[in-house]
Amino acid sequence: MNPDALEKLRTGVRDVPDFPKKGIIFKDITPILKDGGLFRASIDLFLEQCQGKKIDKIVGIDARGFLFGSAVAYELGIGFIPLRKKGRLPYKTESAKYSLEYGEAEMELHVDAIVPGEQIVLIDDLLATGGTSASAATLIKKVGGELVAAIFLIELEFLRGREKLKSTDIISFLKY
C-alpha cells in the first residue's frame, strides 16, 4: 500500500462527533465518494488486496459496504451479494443476530446467494467492535461459503473488532 495514497485518502474521512448518538465519532466517508479520484483510489486498494486470491463472490454489508463491494465485484467480473438488515431481502433468508452497543440487531442473506464451497470476500467501510462482520462471517459459513478475507476501508483499532473475526484474513487501510 502506497503511504502517500493512504494519506490522501485519509483526507476524505470526515469525523462527525456525536452522530448517531452522543459520544460516537462517526467516520463519514461521503467526501471520498464524491471525489472521483479518491473513490477510485479506495476501490483500487480493495482490488490490490484481491489480487492472487481465488474469489467467487463479494459480500457487501448494508449499506456502505454495498458502495465499495459492488464496484470491486464489477471490476473483478464476479457476483455481488448484499447482506442486509432484517426485513429488507424479498426471498427466503438465513439470519444471524448480533449485539450493538445496546440491544440486538439481525442481518440476513438470501438462502441461495452462495453456492456451497464458493470463496467469499467480505467488504465493508468500517470495522468497529466487529459484531456486524462476525455475524456476517457466521451467515456466510451457514450457507456454505468459505470466507477468504474481510476487507475494510477503516478500522477503529481501539475497539479490537478483529479479535471477533479470528479465523479470517482481516485487512484494513486507514487505522484510527
Ligand code: AMP
Ligand atoms: P461494528 O459491528 O461495531 O464493527 O460496527 C460496524 C458497522 O457499523 C459498519 O457497518 C460501520 O459502517 C458502522 N459503524 C460503526 N461505528 C462507526 C463509526 N464510528 N463511524 C462510521 N460507521 C460506523
